[in-house]
Structures are given as structure tokens and as C-alpha cells.
Amino acid sequence: MFASGALGVDVLCMAVFLLASLVALCWQKAVWVGHSAGMLASAGLAVAGLFGLLQPQLHKTQAQLMVRSSIHSFTSIVYRTNPLSDFFLLLIGSVGLLVSLYGVGYVREYRQEKGAVSVSLLLAGVLAFLASMASVVLAGDVFTFLVSWESMSILSFFLVMYEHERSEIQRAGFIYVVMTHLGTVFLTVGFFVMAHYAHSYQFSEFSKLDMPTTAKSLVLLMMLVGFGTKAGLIPFHIWLPRAHPVAPSHVSALMSGVMIKTALYGFLMVVFLFFGVGQIPLWWGMVVAAIGVPSAVLGILYALLQHEQKRMLAYSSIENMGLLFMGVGVSMLLFSLHQPDFAAFALLAVLVHSLNHALFKSLSFLSAGSVLASTHTQNLNLLGGLMRKMPWTAVFALIAALSISSMPPLNGFVGEWMLFQSFVMLAIIRASLWVHIVAILLLFALTGTGALVAMAFVRSFGMTFLGMPRSEAVTNAKEVSWTMRIGMGALALACVLLGVYPFWLLRLLEPSIRLLTLVDPVGVSPSIGMNNISWLTMIPAPIHSTIGNFEPLSIVLALLVMALLSLWLFRRYGNRASGKKARTVGPVWSGGMTVDGRMAYTASGYSKPVRIAFQQLFRTSRQLSVTEGDEHFPKRLLYVHRIPPFAETYLYRPLVSALLVAANVIRKVQNGQVQSYMAYLFLTLLFVLFLVR
Amino acid sequence: MVSLQVLSVGLMLTTISLLYWKRIVTAIRILALQSFFLGFIAIWMAARTGTSDLYVIAALTILVKGLGIPWVLNYTLKKIDIHRETEKLIGRELSLLAGGALLVVAYVTTSKLKISGMDVPHGVLAISIAMLLIGLLMMMTHKKAIMQGIGLVVMENGLFLAALLLTYGMPFLVDIGVFLDIFVAVILISMLTYRMDRVFQSTNTDHLRRLRG
Numbered sequence: 001m002f003a004s005g006a007l008g009v010d011v012l013c014m015a016v017f018l019l020a021s022l023v024a025l026c027w028q029k030a031v032w033v034g035h036s037a038g039m040l041a042s043a044g045l046a047v048a049g050l051f052g053l054l055q056p057q058l059h060k061t062q063a064q065l066m067v068r069s070s071i072h073s074f075t076s077i078v079y080r081t082n083p084l085s086d087f088f089l090l091l092i093g094s095v096g097l098l099v100s101l102y103g104v105g106y107v108r109e110y111r112q113e114k115g116a117v118s119v120s121l122l123l124a125g126v127l128a129f130l131a132s133m134a135s136v137v138l139a140g141d142v143f144t145f146l147v148s149w150e151s152m153s154i155l156s157f158f159l160v161m162y163e164h165e166r167s168e169i170q171r172a173g174f175i176y177v178v179m180t181h182l183g184t185v186f187l188t189v190g191f192f193v194m195a196h197y198a199h200s201y202q203f204s205e206f207s208k209l210d211m212p213t214t215a216k217s218l219v220l221l222m223m224l225v226g227f228g229t230k231a232g233l234i235p236f237h238i239w240l241p242r243a244h245p246v247a248p249s250h251v252s253a254l255m256s257g258v259m260i261k262t263a264l265y266g267f268l269m270v271v272f273l274f275f276g277v278g279q280i281p282l283w284w285g286m287v288v289a290a291i292g293v294p295s296a297v298l299g300i301l302y303a304l305l306q307h308e309q310k311r312m313l314a315y316s317s318i319e320n321m322g323l324l325f326m327g328v329g330v331s332m333l334l335f336s337l338h339q340p341d342f343a344a345f346a347l348l349a350v351l352v353h354s355l356n357h358a359l360f361k362s363l364s365f366l367s368a369g370s371v372l373a374s375t376h377t378q379n380l381n382l383l384g385g386l387m388r389k390m391p392w393t394a395v396f397a398l399i400a401a402l403s404i405s406s407m408p409p410l411n412g413f414v415g416e417w418m419l420f421q422s423f424v425m426l427a428i429i430r431a432s433l434w435v436h437i438v439a440i441l442l443l444f445a446l447t448g449t450g451a452l453v454a455m456a457f458v459r460s461f462g463m464t465f466l467g468m469p470r471s472e473a474v475t476n477a478k479e480v481s482w483t484m485r486i487g488m489g490a491l492a493l494a495c496v497l498l499g500v501y502p503f504w505l506l507r508l509l510e511p512s513i514r515l516l517t518l519v520d521p522v523g524v525s526p527s528i529g530m531n532n533i534s535w536l537t538m539i540p541a542p543i544h545s546t547i548g549n550f551e552p553l554s555i556v557l558a559l560l561v562m563a564l565l566s567l568w569l570f571r572r573y574g575n576r577a578s579g580k581k582a583r584t585v586g587p588v589w590s591g592g593m594t595v596d597g598r599m600a601y602t603a604s605g606y607s608k609p610v611r612i613a614f615q616q617l618f619r620t621s622r623q624l625s626v627t628e629g630d631e632h633f634p635k636r637l638l639y640v641h642r643i644p645p646f647a648e649t650y651l652y653r654p655l656v657s658a659l660l661v662a663a664n665v666i667r668k669v670q671n672g673q674v675q676s677y678m679a680y681l682f683l684t685l686l687f688v689l690f691l692v693r
Numbered sequence: 694m695v696s697l698q699v700l701s702v703g704l705m706l707t708t709i710s711l712l713y714w715k716r717i718v719t720a721i722r723i724l725a726l727q728s729f730f731l732g733f734i735a736i737w738m739a740a741r742t743g744t745s746d747l748y749v750i751a752a753l754t755i756l757v758k759g760l761g762i763p764w765v766l767n768y769t770l771k772k773i774d775i776h777r778e779t780e781k782l783i784g785r786e787l788s789l790l791a792g793g794a795l796l797v798v799a800y801v802t803t804s805k806l807k808i809s810g811m812d813v814p815h816g817v818l819a820i821s822i823a824m825l826l827i828g829l830l831m832m833m834t835h836k837k838a839i840m841q842g843i844g845l846v847v848m849e850n851g852l853f854l855a856a857l858l859l860t861y862g863m864p865f866l867v868d869i870g871v872f873l874d875i876f877v878a879v880i881l882i883s884m885l886t887y888r889m890d891r892v893f894q895s896t897n898t899d900h901l902r903r904l905r906g
Contacts, residue, residue, distance in 0.1 A: 672902035674841070675782060678833040685829065689802045689822070 006055075007081050009048040010089065010138055016041040017131035021124040028116050034123045038100040038130065045134055046093025052086030056511030077147075078140035078202065083511035084273070087351060088137040088265045091358050094494070095257050096130045102366050102487030103250040105480060109373050110248070122162055126251060129155040129259075136262045142191045142201040149187065149262075153180040153230075156259060159251045160243045172242035179239040183229030187266075190222035194274060206274045216275055220284055223270050224291060231263035231321040232314075234295040235647045240318055241302070245310035245378075249369020252310055256317040257362030261354050264324055268347075271332065272516040277343070280336040286438060289329025293445045295322025298646070300452040301614060304459065304607045305643055309368045309378040312460055313361065316404065319449060320357045324350050326442060327419050330426050333438075335517075337431050344519040346422035351509050353415025356498065360403040360412055363491040367397035370480045370488070371464060375473040380463040380603035382473055387465040389477040394465045396488040401457040403495045406450060408555045411498035414505075420446060452610070459606045468597040500552050604641070611643075618643050694814075697737055701817045703730045704854065705796070708824050708847060711831065712788045715778050717770060717839060721763045724843050728758035731850050738857055746865045754853070757872050762846060762879045766839060769883035773890040780836040780897060788834055792827050799823035813858050821858065824851030836897045838889060842882035849875045 020037030023030055081089075103126060111119045132155055135148035157180070161173040195201050197211040211219075225236065232240035240260075244252050271280075299319030306312035327350035334343035370393045371386060372378045387394040403412035423446055427439035469475055479485075498505055513519065611618060622641045629635035669680075707727040714720050732755035739747030781788065799822035803815060828848030832841045849871070886896050893900045 674898050674901060675833045675836075678829060682826070682829045682833055685826070686798065689798070692802070692806070 006048045006052045006086075007079060007138075009044055009051075010081065010134065011079060013041040013044040013048070013093075014131045014134050014138075016044070017127045017134075021127035021131070024120045024127065025124040028120045031116075031120055031123060034120070034127060035100065035104050038123075038127050039097055041127075042093045042096035042100055042130060044093070045089050046097060049086040049089030049091075049093055050508070052081055053083060053090065053508050053511055056083050056514075076141065077144050079135075079138045079144065080140035080204065081138060082273075083515045084265065084269065085137040087355075087509060087512045088261065089134060091261060091355055092130065092133050092137070092258050095358050095362050095491075096133075096254065098487045098490050099250045099253050099257075099362060099366070100126070100130075100487075101490075102253075102369075102484045105482075105484040105487075106248065106250050106369060106373060108481070118162075122159070122248060122251075125155060125159045125162075126254070129159060129251075129254065133254075133258060133262055137265050140203050142195055142203075145203075145266075146184070146188060146191065149266075150184060152259065152262065153177075153184065156243075156247075156251075156255055159255075160247045162248055162251070163246065166246075168242075169246045172239070172246050176239040176243040179229055179236065183226045183236070185226075186222040186229075187226035190219045190226060190270075193219050193222075194270075203269075203274075207276075209274050209276075211275075213279070213281065217281070217284070220271065220275070221287075223267060224288065227263040227267045227270075228291065228325075229263075231260050231267075231325070232295070232318045233291055233321060233325060234298055234318065235651050237295065237299070237318050238645070238647050238652060241306075241311055241314045244314035244317065245308060249310070249365055249372060252313075252369070253362035253365035256314060256365055257358040260317060260321055261358060264321070264328075264350075264354055267325075267328065268350075268516060271328070272347070277335045277340065277517055280332050282333065282336045282435075285329045285331075285333030285336055287329070288332055289326050289438070289442055292322045292324070292326030292329055293442065295319065296326060296449045297322075297445055297452075300449050300456060301610065301617070302643075304452060304456045304610050305618070307379050307381055307603060309371065309380060309460060309464065310365065312380075312456065313364050313368060316364075316453070316456065317357075317361060319453065320353075320361065323416070323419060323446065323449065324354055324357070326446070327353065327422065330419075330422050330439075330442065333426060333435065334422070334429075337429060337435065339425070339429055340517060340519045342422065342425045342429065344513050344517040345418070345425070347517055348506065348509060348513050349415060349418030349422050351512060352418055352502070352505060355505065356403070356411040356415045356495075359491055359494050359498070360400050360410075363396060363400040363488060363495065364404065366484070366488050366491065367393050367400060370484055371397075371477075374477040374480060377471070377473045380460065382471040383464045383469075384467045384474060384597060384600060385465070385469040386474055386477060389474065390465075390479045392479055392485050393488070396485075396492045397461055397465065399492040399495055401461040403499065405454040405457045409496070409499050409552065409559060411495045411502070414499060414502040414552070416446075416450065455607075455610070459603055463601075463603040463606065467600045468595065470597040470600065470602070500556050502552060611641075617646070697734065697813060697817065700730050700734050700737070701820050701854075703727075704734075704824065704850070705820045708827050709789070709792050709796075711843070711847065712792045712827065713785055715785070717779055717837070718767070720779070720840065720843055721766045721770070724766075724846060725759050725763040727847070727850060728762070729755060731853060732759060734854065735857060738861060742861050744861060747861065750865070750868050753869075753872055757876055758846060758850070761876060765879055765883050766842065769839060769886055772887055773896065779840055782834045782836065788830070791830055795826040795830060796823045799826060808859060818855060818858055821851045821854035824848070824854065826851075836899060838882060838886040838896050838898055841898070842879050842886075845878060845882070846875060 016037055020034045020041070023037070024034030027033075103123075107119050107122055110122065129152065132148055132152040136145065136152055139145035139148050154177075157173055157177050160176055161169060163169050164173070193215060194206055194209060194211070197215065198205045198209050200206075224233075229236040229239075244256050247255060271284075296319050299315050299317075299322055303312045303315030303319060306315060327346055331343045331346035331350065334340075334346055368378060370390065371383065374390060374393075375383065375386070377383065399410065403410035406412040406416040420443070423439060423443045427436055427443060611620060620641050620643050623639070625638050625640075626634040627636045627638045704727060707723050707730065711720055711723055711727075714723065732751045735747055735751035735754055739745070739751060783791070796819075800816070800819040803819045803822055806815075806818070808818075825848050828844045828846075828851060831844030831847060835841055835844065853871070889896050889900065
């Protein structure tokens, strides 16, 4: 048993999580112990990850913690760290810390509603869930990885089922548990195939994998299905928009922000660490990028049509995972086209964007949770005008929305800009025509997705916080407690800081990139080397040019100058028409009528143009019926529009019904008649006899 | 060697004729006769190889299969006291034809087998396989539970014969175990037949079709 310092801290943190989870489970008075231990251990994980990234030379000493439970090497527990897992630990720890802080206030509502026992259950579940996610990224062999992966899935299933009384949640939980197990089957088979070729279950041996390319391709496809299920890639996503929204909001934040990232971790580990970047067939990258495209485009299109805020955020998570896998695919393509520097840049973009997504997506979920806790509804059509009631939440939600829509001074822009740059690189390097066409199509997908994301979040923010209240739910809303505000505020601050000053993150990621791609980001190539740029200026475009470079600080300065200028202009000239200092406060001019919340643009109305434009895709069913009054003088109308979920309609339902038909055919075999069972035996016997002959 | 051939032809004839008889009592008698033949083969084998274990086995065969099992079956038949005739899914002629076909199958499949150390004619092995298949055919085609018990014993006889020919009998303990198994199986079948008769007023296995997917 040997462990270096950082790994020791990691394992200690996991132990603290589990212990605190037990304490919270057994001793309901001690909820505060659980809360504080959770925050402490999360902070510990984040610091250990940060330390590991800052001191990458420590990893050279192959730190491994091994607990052999038996003589069989298969059932031993092995943990190890490397810069990739350090990065994901940092992600888990930092988001986990802030989400735990938010959770302190958020679970209070459940305490009134469901009692103290159930709150401590929730707390215990969240703590164990954090431990299992850390265990996934630290796992050092197949057994540890699969056990951690399954515990993560099952714990998150329990958390999804927290409000198990409601039937739609039972259904969501069922679909989740089925899908996640399907995914794990593929992962298990894939890992065993690799273990067969590596002659070992240790991940450290996997990096010297000697496999024929066909077997590698097969394993890659299995991993794509297995990890794609967890990542919510279309068409394996059907659990995600059901399960993520129904969990308690801070759990949703963890699931959407962090848990689905472990799938990215696993995929990167298999492709870049185990298979190596030496010989990646061209079609691997094409497949990975191609599975990302529908996830991104369809994900955001469906997000745009959702009424429930958290469900919309869940679809947006699908979209972001799609972008990330597109980035991974482009990186693989660039590797197979022998452009390792550009490929490293693309991978860097993926990692940067995954941290950014973890931050802004959990912030979005937390602010949606605040709205939900305060108004008890997440139907966008019933909200509106919340900004006056909940100013803090509104500001944080605005930051999250701007960041997701990749508005420049915020962190979302950095990742998407880098992704965009790497796609451009793919388009302009010397390669075959098909690669160029693929690159152009990917660029189309990326930019189109970006536009739709902006629209979706303008809609979501506007319908929630701006305008007039559309129901009583809003009038009784009040601002959430300070722990929740601190949790959201810290995330918002991180979004702003990483947007204004992203170099810190890029420098931090150097060891991870070096590990994954064997490309030294410092100094190898003038195009992506980061030490030949000034710290305070810009992220260089990977291709030498002056227009592609991105200077966050100057953007911030320009925005500040413009804001101040417009404020000054408004002060100077704005009130001149009505005379100086003559300010009247009154309702919006309404043409003689009293303005009513019902007159405001609804969320459904706002996204209607998109729905019409893509109606061939959505196949919306619309129904207008008169519920009161007669046909010619209706008093009340009921308008129902339903969007059939496409993956279920076109893929899963036919699959399930085919399965049922096949099962019915096979069922005829079991007809209950003793004689026919004997006939089966008889025929088998005859068959075997002839085989022997 | 001639006596072995005579006895094995006797086994084959009894097996085939089991497909033909209509009355259950006759079938039980034929089964007893078959078991006696088998016992004599075991004695012949014991005399030929000089294995004393085989004498015990032969005695057990005659006692258990020749006397014990037929007595249990007869007793059950007396207890339920109705429908003394067999009921089958296929007619007698067709089942005779099937029995002949199975005999051909057995000869064809065993003719090419090369078994070292077997110093008896191949035909006897074919008969053992044929007995096994025909026993299974009986279990398949008969509707009455008691006839399925008889089919089971025929199958077991076939297996026993094969073991006797190929390895001069299985290890002693295994043989004893098999005897116990088959005896218990027949007793169970008898008890079940009796129960079925009490519940359904019939021993037709068509009534046992509720357990299915």
C-alpha cells in the first residue's frame, strides 16, 4: 500500500464523504456534520486536483493505492492519479463544494415537506454520490472503475427517485436505470476485451495495449455507446431529459454539471490513453464527430421547445455534450491527419469547455432550483417578472444564461471560441475533399447551435425574470436564503473570472494535454505554445493570423467603455425631451388599456417560429378545442400542442415492439405440454447424435 | 456371444413391442421382461469379465426393475382402477414406424463410431441407443402419466446397456445411485398419477398445461 500525498488526500476525501454519509444516515440531528464534511471533502478534492495539476512531476512516481481483497487480481481496489483525473477531480470538487453549500438552504424546503428523515437520506445520497464520482476518475483498474461507475449510476438513480410518490418520476427513474445498465453492459464488454489484449486488469498496463485495429474499432464503438449513454448523446439520451429535471435541483446540477462529464473522462481515457494517438483511423474521428452533431443540434432544438425550465436545461446539457464529443472527434481527425499540435489544441478546447459547462450548467440548475423553491413551478409560461422579487437569483441566472450563450466576457465564450478555432483548423489544413466537407458541416452545426442556444436562453431568462407575472406563483415569491445565494454567487464569479482571465485555466491544463496527446503545449510549436504569448493579452489563434486572436481583457475594457458611454449619453441627453429631472414612474404605455400578464409574450409563443420552421422534424400535433361557449362565439379555448419525442417514436418504440413480437413467437415454444418439452429434448438428442457422427 | 445377441434382440423386440400394446398391464409385463433380459446380459457380462460387482448389479436389476418397479406400477393401476388402456398422440402404426426409423437412426449414428476397447458387436450399442430414443418417444407420445414412467425406465435401460457394453458397467456406487434414482422416480410418478387421478378424475397430462409463459 503506497500512496503519494495527493492520492492520499483524494482517498481520504472519499472516506470522509462515505463516513459523513453514514453519520447523516444514522444520526438525523447531525445534518450539519454531513453538510460541513461534504463541503470540506469537496474542497479537499478540488485542492488535491489543483495541486496535482500544478505539480505534474509528482505523477512520475506511479502513485497507486491498492487494496487487495483476495488473491484474484480482479477484485482488488486500485486507485491512481494522473493529470487527466486531477482535472476531473478539480471539476468534481469545485462544483461539489458550491453545490453542497447551496444544498444547505435548498433541502430546508424538503424538511418541511417530507420530514427530517428524508432530508438526511437526501444528504447521505448526495455525499455518497460525490464519493462515487471521485472514485470513477481515480479508479486504476477495470474492477474499481466498473464498481464505481455502477455505484455512481445507482446512487444517482436513488437521488432521481427522491420524490418517488409521483408517477412520472417513477417512470423517469425506470427509464434511467434501464438505459444506464444497458450502457454499462457495453462498457463491461469493452473493458474486458481490452483486458484480454492487455493481459491485465490494471489501467497502467492498458496504456501499452497491443490490439489489432479491428478489435480497437469494436471497443471504440462499444465505448461510444456505453459512455454515450451516460453522456446523453442522441440517440442514447432518452433518460436524460426525464431524469435530470425531476431530481432535487442541486442534484440535477451535480448530474448535469459533473456526472455526465465522467463519461467524457472515460472516453478520453480509452481513446487517448489506452489506444494512443499514434494510429487513429480517420473514420473513428468521423464517427465520434458525427454522433456529436445530432446531439448538439437536436438537443438545442428540443431545448428551445420545452416549457419546464429544468427540462430545457437538461436538453441543453445534451447539446453541450454533443459539442464536446464533436470536439473530441475533431481532435481525433486532426491526429489521424498528422496534425498533433492542432489536435492538442482541439482537445484543450474540449477540456476547457467541459469545465466551463460544469460551472455554468450547475449555476443554471441552481438558479432554476431557486425559482422552483420560491414559486413552486418551473413552467416558463406561468413565470415572469421575477427580477423584482428575486434580484440576486436573477443576476446569477443572467450570468449563467450569457455564459451558456457564449457571450464574450464570460467563460462560455472561451471554450466555444476554441472549439470554433479547432473546427476552422480542420477546414483549412491540407486534406482530402471529404475532410473539408465534414469540417464545413461541423462548423455549420456549431454556429447554428450557438445561435439557437442564444435564443433558448434569451427565452428562458426573459420568460422567467422579465415582463409581468403570469400567475400568482410569482407574486408570492421571495428571495432565497443566503447559503443558496453564496453557492450561486461563487459559481457566477467563477464564470466571470474564467471568462476574463482564461490563461490561468489553460496553463493549468498543460499537464493533462501533455499526458493525453504526448504533445508538449509549451514551446513545441509557435502556433499553440502558450509561453510565447503575454499573460495579459490574448489566447492565440492556432493558425498565425491577426484576426483570429482573442483578447478577453480588451473585450472587457471595450464593453466597460461602451457601457459607461451609453450611461453618460443617457444621462446627458436622455431626459432632455421631458425637461430636466422630470422623471415620472408609471405603467408601460398601453394604448388606454390596463396591461395584464396574459398579454405578454409566452414562452411557447416565443419559440413558435422555430417550431414552424422545423415542423417537418418535430411533427407537432396541434389541437384547438372550444371548452366554453359555442362554436361561433367561444368564451374559452383550449390549445394543446404536443411534440412527439423523436428517438422514442422512431427508434425505441419500434425496437421494443419488435422485441415483444419476437418474445411472443418464442413464447409459443413454452406451451405447457410435457410431451412437447420432451420433443425438444428428443430433437436435441438426435441433433447431437448426428453431430457426433 | 450368441447369447448376448439373442438377449439384445429380445431387448429390441420388447422395446418395439412397447410401442404397440394397448393395455397398460401388458406394457408393464413387457417392461418386466425387458428388465429380466437386461439382468441376464449383466450376468453374462459378469461371467465373461469375472467382475463380482456386476453380479450384484445384475441381481439389483432383476429385483428393482424386473420386480419392484412393475409391482409399484401395477399397484398404482389397481388403485386408480380406470382407463386401463393407453392414450397416445399418434396412432400405433405411426409410432411403430417411428420406432423403426429411430432404430435406423441408431444404427446409422453408431456405425461410424470408433470405440477402442469394445469387444462386443456394434449392433448391441445401436440397440442401446435405439432403446434410449424409443423410451423418449414413448414419453413424448403418451398422454398417460404412468406410461411416461415406463418410457423413463426404458430410457434408463438403454443407458444401462450402453454403460455395460462400453465400460462393463459404471462404477458400483454410481450404479447403486442410478437404481435408487430410477426407483424413486417411478414411485414419484406413481404417486403423481394417483394424485392426478384424484384431482382431475383422469391421468391425462393434458390437464397439466397451466404452467407456461
